[in-house]
Ligand SMILES: Nc1ncnc2c1ncn2[C@@H]1O[C@H](COP(=O)(O)OS(=O)(=O)O)[C@@H](OP(=O)(O)O)[C@H]1O
């Protein structure tokens with residue numbers, strides 16, 4: 621049966637990079653897989669009042685895209701995204717229609733901020749928003765403890781993070 625793994629963490633923690641690299645590792649092992657960057661499923665403007673991250677639309681897109689990937693033969697689905705509560709986790713699991721594991725990346729905030737400066741070079745307003753959100757979201761995620769597994773990856777390279785994430789999910 622197909623199973624899903626959500627790589628989560630605060631903004632700039634490396635969830636997108638880790639999910640992409642995990643997909644590459646699965647491909648190298650010839651395990652049919654798909655990678656979903658949840659940010660793209662909510663990239664629609666404007667969002668409705670009271671739903672600033674487009675949560676409802678994200679779930680509808682997730683349901684449709686996942687079904688297509690499963691129909692295409694994906695056995696492992698790796699997602700990068702943010703969930704802030706156990707209720708949101710349940711809603712994701714229901715939309716996916718698959719067993720879901722959640723791995724949270726923890727990265728020391730000064731390192732996150734250095735990465736954000738690099739990623740948002742030439743984008744001062746985006747940088748300011750992400751810098752502000754990084755600490756706030758880290759506190760929200762730590763309090764919510766929605767994950768099955770928390771890994772501190774402050775000093776790990778992207779391929780190392782991908783390996784850690786997969787090891788916790790698949791055992792190797
Ligand atoms: N609760 C919740 N739900 C969904 N997404 C969340 C949430 N909190 C923060 N984020 C993160 O917000 C970041 C939005 O950044 P974007 O650059 O995509 O901006 S925009 O939505 O296009 O305006 C984007 O940050 P990055 O993770 O750095 O890409 C999202 O992951």
Ligand SMILES: Nc1ncnc2c1ncn2[C@@H]1O[C@H](COP(=O)(O)OP(=O)(O)O)[C@@H](O)[C@H]1O
Nearest residue numbers: 630631632633634635636637735739776777778
């Ligand atoms: N393990 C890592 N080591 C060094 N830089 C990283 C690592 N993971 C991600 N990055 C870089 O940090 C930035 C944020 O990573 P990204 O994957 O976009 O994070 P997120 O999806 O959590 O916002 C990107 O510029 C990325 O290239």
